[in-house]
Amino acid sequence: xxxxxxxxxxxxxxxxxxxxxxxxxxxxxxxxxxxxxxxxxxxxxxxxxxxxxxxxxxxxxxxxxxxxxxxxxxxxxxxxxxxxxxxxxxxxxxxxxxxxxxxxxxxxxxxxxxxxxxxxxxxxxxxxxxxxxxxxxxxxxxxxxxxxxx
Amino acid sequence: xxxxxxxxxxxxxxxxxxxxxxxxxxxxxxxxxxxxxxxxxxxxxxxxxxxxxxxxxxxxxxxxxxxxxxxxxxxxxxxxxxxxxxxxxxxxxxxxxxxxxxxxxxxxxxxxxxxxxxxxxxxxxxxxxxxxxxxxxxxxxxxxxxxxxxxxxxxxxxxxxxxxxxxxxxxxxxxxxxxxxxxxxxxxxxxxxxxxxxxxxxxxxxxxxxxxxxxxxxxxxxxxxxxxxxxxxxxxxxxxxxxxxxxxxxxxxxxxxxxxxxxxxxxxxxxxxxxxxxxxxxxxxxxxxxxxxxxxxxxxxxxxxxxxxxxxxxxxxxxxxxxxxxxxxxxxxxxxxxxxxxxxxxxxxxxxxxxxxxxxxxxxxxxxxxxxxxxxxxxxxxxxxxxxxxxxxxxxxxxxxxxxxxxxxxxxxxxxxxxxxxxxxxxxxxxxxxxxxxxxxxxxxxxxxxxxxxxxxxxxxxxxxxxxxxxxxxxxxxxxxxxxxxxxxxxxxxxxxxxxxxxxxxxxxxxxxxxxxxxxxxxxxxxxxxxxxxxxxxxxxxxxxxxxxxxxxxxxxxxxxxxxxxxxxxxxxxxxxxxxxxxxxxxxxxxxxxxxxxxxxxxxxxxxxxxxxxxxxxxxxxxxxxxxxxxxxxxxxxxxxxxxxxxxxxxxxxxxxxxxxxxxxxxxxxxxxxxxxxxxxxxxxxxxxxxxxxxxxxxxxxxxxxxxxxxxxxxxxxxxxxxxxxxxxxxxxxxxxxxxxxxxxxxxxxxxxxxxxxxxxxxxxxxxxxxxxxxxxxxxxxxxxxxxxxxxxxxxxxxxxxxxxxxxxxxxxxxxxxxx
Numbered sequence: 027x028x029x030x031x032x033x034x035x036x037x038x039x040x041x042x043x044x045x046x047x048x049x050x051x052x053x054x055x056x057x058x059x060x061x062x063x064x065x066x067x068x069x070x071x072x073x074x075x076x077x078x079x080x081x082x083x084x085x086x087x088x089x090x091x092x093x094x095x096x097x098x099x100x101x102x103x104x105x106x107x108x109x110x111x112x113x114x115x116x117x118x119x120x121x122x123x124x125x126x127x128x129x130x131x132x133x134x135x136x137x138x139x140x141x142x143x144x145x146x147x148x149x150x151x152x153x154x155x156x157x158x159x160x161x162x163x164x165x166x167x168x169x170x171x172x173x174x175x176x
Numbered sequence: 177x178x179x180x181x182x183x184x185x186x187x188x189x190x191x192x193x194x195x196x197x198x199x200x201x202x203x204x205x206x207x208x209x210x211x212x213x214x215x216x217x218x219x220x221x222x223x224x225x226x227x228x229x230x231x232x233x234x235x236x237x238x239x240x241x242x243x244x245x246x247x248x249x250x251x252x253x254x255x256x257x258x259x260x261x262x263x264x265x266x267x268x269x270x271x272x273x274x275x276x277x278x279x280x281x282x283x284x285x286x287x288x289x290x291x292x293x294x295x296x297x298x299x300x301x302x303x304x305x306x307x308x309x310x311x312x313x314x315x316x317x318x319x320x321x322x323x324x325x326x327x328x329x330x331x332x333x334x335x336x337x338x339x340x341x342x343x344x345x346x347x348x349x350x351x352x353x354x355x356x357x358x359x360x361x362x363x364x365x366x367x368x369x370x371x372x373x374x375x376x377x378x379x380x381x382x383x384x385x386x387x388x389x390x391x392x393x394x395x396x397x398x399x400x401x402x403x404x405x406x407x408x409x410x411x412x413x414x415x416x417x418x419x420x421x422x423x424x425x426x427x428x429x430x431x432x433x434x435x436x437x438x439x440x441x442x443x444x445x446x447x448x449x450x451x452x453x454x455x456x457x458x459x460x461x462x463x464x465x466x467x468x469x470x471x472x473x474x475x476x477x478x479x480x481x482x483x484x485x486x487x488x489x490x491x492x493x494x495x496x497x498x499x500x501x502x503x504x505x506x507x508x509x510x511x512x513x514x515x516x517x518x519x520x521x522x523x524x525x526x527x528x529x530x531x532x533x534x535x536x537x538x539x540x541x542x543x544x545x546x547x548x549x550x551x552x553x554x555x556x557x558x559x560x561x562x563x564x565x566x567x568x569x570x571x572x573x574x575x576x577x578x579x580x581x582x583x584x585x586x587x588x589x590x591x592x593x594x595x596x597x598x599x600x601x602x603x604x605x606x607x608x609x610x611x612x613x614x615x616x617x618x619x620x621x622x623x624x625x626x627x628x629x630x631x632x633x634x635x636x637x638x639x640x641x642x643x644x645x646x647x648x649x650x651x652x653x654x655x656x657x658x659x660x661x662x663x664x665x666x667x668x669x670x671x672x673x674x675x676x677x678x679x680x681x682x683x684x685x686x687x688x689x690x691x692x693x694x695x696x697x698x699x700x701x702x703x704x705x706x707x708x709x710x711x712x713x714x715x716x717x718x719x720x721x722x723x724x725x726x727x728x729x730x731x732x733x734x735x736x737x738x739x740x741x742x743x744x745x746x747x748x749x750x751x752x753x754x755x756x757x758x759x760x761x762x763x764x765x766x767x768x769x770x771x772x773x774x775x776x777x778x779x780x781x782x783x784x785x786x787x788x789x790x791x792x793x794x795x796x797x798x799x800x801x802x803x804x805x806x807x808x809x810x811x812x813x814x815x816x817x818x819x820x821x822x823x824x825x826x827x828x829x830x831x832x833x834x835x836x837x838x839x840x841x842x843x844x845x846x847x848x849x850x851x852x853x854x855x856x857x858x859x860x861x862x863x864x865x866x867x868x869x870x871x872x873x874x875x876x877x878x879x880x881x882x883x884x885x886x887x888x889x890x891x892x893x894x895x896x897x898x899x900x901x902x903x904x905x906x907x908x909x910x911x912x913x914x915x916x917x918x919x920x921x922x923x924x925x926x927x928x929x930x931x932x933x934x935x936x937x938x939x940x941x942x943x944x945x946x947x948x949x950x951x952x953x954x955x956x957x958x959x960x961x962x963x964x965x966x967x968x969x970x971x972x973x974x975x976x977x978x979x980x981x982x983x984x985x986x987x988x989x990x991x992x993x994x995x996x
Contacts, residue, residue, distance in 0.1 A: 064692040065583055067631035068678050076672075076684055076692045081340055083684055083692050085672040114672045168674055 031150035034131035056108035346688035388416030581633020624654035625705035739787025807856030906931035941970030
């Protein structure tokens with residue numbers, strides 16, 4: 027399912043390195059506290075590991091890594107936002123999960139040109155709310171090599 | 177019954193039921209055109225299928241019914257009760273025939289002239305109220321159809337659910353183990369477990385289909401190919417009812433068709449070529465499928481010209497895979513394997529039939545992708561045989577759980593040949609050759625890869641490790657892991673697309689404890705672990721091993737010189753070490769030279785009086801070891817290690833010599849290591865290996881066709897305190913039995929001319945005075961299949977021929993058991 031990120035709607039807000047980002051609520055299946063992961067050596071770096079979520083094998087994506095952020099401090103248990111892409115479940119590993127916000131389409135703006143390429147590669151624009159809300163493009167998060175390089 | 181016929185019966189039973197009901201509805205609504213069309217179509221289908229299956233009686237009846245319906249449809253006949261009644265009667269006739277067909281597989285004798293005549297009269301518009309009203313069809317409920325159709329999706333869904341069920345069961349079992357629940361709980365769990373296993377079996381069964389389904393298109397294909405190529409080809413198919421998982425069947429269909437096409441095109445000669453070779457005009461292709469353990473084996477053999485090895489080698493050299501000299505040294509089997517390398521198709525010209533694009537390398541890759549293997553065996557002028565080994569199913573597989581770098585991984589059992597403990601010291605230790613790691617395993621160097629290194633994980637600091645000897649195609653290698661846990665049955669799930677590019681994994685699965693585990697792809701590891709060139713070399717090494725296994729009596733001999741320029745040899749496996757000892761370290765004791773060696777005193781012997789020690793420098797010494805004591809044999813130089821079929825011509829006149837044999841093309845003296853061991857250790861007055869109390873003096877019969885082995889074993893066993901009798905064949909051994917001789921234990925070779933070891937065991941264990949005598953098989957091949965058949969035949973144990981310490985330990989254990 028591809029969701030048009032420019033049309034507003036409801037977003038689950040997630041926090042990464044002090045920045046709030048939005049994930050379209052329609053694509054979110056689950057939000058949970060991350061448990062133990064099985065590492066997958068030689069996998070692309072953005073793959074944090076695999077885990078069992080009620081009998082399904084879910085691939086965890088380290089969003090910090092995708093965004094070129096430093097590794098998370100040990101001791102703050104990360105959260106996972108489970109999304110589905112092409113029938114496959116993925117858990118996006120983030121620092122924290124906030125409220126679901128509803129945003130009107132007219133607040134949408136494309137990326138500012140100054141945003142770093144890594145961030146531009148995996149986000150789909152920005153909404154002008156009280157705070158600015160960047161929206162994550164899940165599809166590109168999974169395939170972007172650019173993010174990997176960063 | 178024929179698969180097609182079963183399908184037809186199921187389908188027709190459904191159709192007839194529909195027609196029955198539709199006819200009655202139609203009688204009430206004679207103007208309903210759609211209804212009539214539907215009925216006509218169904219009856220037409222039945223007729224058409226009958227014709228296809230050669231069921232003339234059914235066809236005639238269905239045809240008569242169809243004619244009536246056709247005339248009604250064309251408006252030439254009006255619907256009336258007599259018309260309907262006649263058609264219904266025709267249907268009843270069809271049903272009656274179907275019932276017999278279902279029971280016996282063929283149409284009943286007799287005809288339906290009355291019924292057909294009646295239908296024809298109706299069709300001609302003659303019938304009025306003629307004929308009896310159709311009675312309620314008899315026995316409609318007499319026999320329900322034997323099979324029903326279920327959609328594949330439903331089966332797949334069932335399979336998934338069962339997979340989950342198996343997992344949940346495993347989880348429960350694990351919880352029960354940890355919590356140590358009560359008996360009642362455990363008992364219930366056991367029952368549940370059993371039911372789950374049965375369901376699993378049942379559902380797996382539903383996925384099974386006869387291999388013939390994948391073969392169905394082949395006769396036609398071969399026929400067309402034969403016409404196109406101007407050849408005569410007979411295709412024989414055996415074992416088509418062997419069943420295989422549906423999914424796998426789909427996957428082997430194309431590779432198999434490709435191989436058949438290749439065989440027709442390249443394998444078989446044209447009629448002129450066959451005539452010139454003195455063969456029958458028609459080439460033969462034989463497909464044979466059978467089950468063997470957890471595998472389905474499919475063989476494709478042709479009686480054609482065999483592989484053109486010269487051409488294959490030339491191409492390999494051209495492609496830079498081999499150097500000229502290497503190519504020349506390749507054995508037949510090794511060269512034949514070249515055909516699985518990309519771009520080395522043997523066809524001189526690319527024909528329309530075999531075409532370009534798909535080569536045998538692709539076929540091999542496809543077979544390996546599903547965990548199978550492919551091998552080729554070819555005899556020049558006699559033909560080529562391919563052997564495919566396919567696992568029975570993909571869905572649930574047993575795996576071995578291992579650990580490396582602090583992570584756990586699963587290795588499919590099917591790829592695991594054996595498990596070896598490897599320390600940094602001792603017999604099985606991992607050694608380095610430049611930058612390659614190898615393991616000495618039964619006289620062979622096995623390339624090994626460290627799993628942690630390969631995966632970029634931290635290497636463990638521990639001394640102990642394990643080597644999983646894995647098989648990737650015909651290539652075997654070792655995977656070094658830190659630890660080995662249980663085996664577990666897991667449900668394989670494909671990895672997420674984001675991981676699909678990582679060739680090291682074939683899937684992932686959820687373990688009994690709920691955690692996820694990555695399943696290693698042995699083929700992927702082989703590809704990543706070995707550099708391309710190295711891998712090819714190893715392929716050849718593996719070949720040499722296989723050939724050794726096939727030839728059975730191929731031994732590795734250490735060739736050296738001592739005392740004379742003539743080469744001498746001992747079996748490599750009897751040499752535990754080759755040392756160079758500084759001459760100034762030699763001391764004298766008991767009238768002979770000794771050296772302090774590994775906290776012990778090792779006597780140094782010379783081959784004979786003529787041979788001396790070096791006056792200075794370093795003295796090469798072959799170290800024989802038995803029961804912890806070592807004896808050194810001084811030699812002038814070590815020449816080579818040669819693998820050959822050793823045929824010893826006995827001399828036996830001079831102590832320490834078994835005789836002579838041709839080794840590596842030269843007549844070589846074969847020495848009796850046992851003689852030197854006994855000689856060297858006598859001063860210390862210690863037996864070679866002290867038999868445990870109660871086993872000394874036990875009588876052992878050694879049956880082996882090879883004089884070499886008999887001569888090697890006799891001194892060894894005598895030195896260990898056993899009374900030894902030897903027999904050169906199973907027949908000779910059985911004569912000893914008839915003569916009333918009794919033994920405490922029988923050691924027998926497996927590969928023997930005449931009665932083989934396995935047959936010998938069967939005869940002995942079957943009846944007679946020796947039926948209770950323990951039997952140990954001596955084998956140069958300790959393959960699983962051989963072991964299984966050996967044990968079935970009655971061998972109590974299996975032991976590798978040259979593994980003397982294990983043999984002695986085993987004898988002691990067995991004989992103690994007998995004594996007890």
